[in-house]
Amino acid sequence: LPAVPAVLKKRLVKLVVNFLFYFRTDEAEPIGALLLEHCKITKEEENVFSISFIEEPERKYCFECATEEQCQEWVEALRRASYEFLRRSLIFYRNEIQKMTGK
Template sequence: MRYNDKELQALSRQPAEMAAELGMRGPKKGSVVKRRLVKLVVNFLFYFRTDEAEPIGALLLEHCRVIHEEPNSFSISFLEDPERKYHFECCSEEQCQQWMAALRQASYEFMRRSLIFYRNEIQKMTGKDPLEQYGISEEARFQLSGLKA
């Protein structure tokens, strides 16, 4: 997928859902752990050199797996290339769990599933479709039938 560099840089400056200095090791063989400022903004995970304002990279958190590794560490891999893993080391197990939870909830697909779930719950309670007032209740992306198990 291609992105506009200026738009990504602007997005990286937005308030982060989470941000911290973590140890990070890229997917290349022989890669070593380096301290990086890591910022979660919407469904992008930006990483920066600790002394620079511009990101050196970004991961789009779609179709990915977040896996707990050794104590205080986790990895992110992508479904199209599961061998390509990014490893992160946290200061504590608590911080590790917080990051993993936030990353798992950052994808568009997770947000879509949550919207559909709560839409159905509200509809059961009130008998009305809460999306109807916005004129989007019939759009395919908001239908339960579009979900994959």
């Protein structure tokens, strides 16, 4: 099948816990949100990353940042934002505390 051309739109984004809200540049209210669960965050190019979802692998959201450093910061923050990551971190730290304290 031929690739469907990507639609590029300038958006502002805001990460709140495990939701990535997106806004039109001239509006205060979000026009949508992505729940960052069961998703894959991929660095595509120097300053571009994508979000794709396990349930809908054909749907991919691409984001372009001003710099490569900014892109890397977004990728790391988004990977840490999922509930699964937070749950695994909690279990890890709980086990570490138990090892140290015996409780």
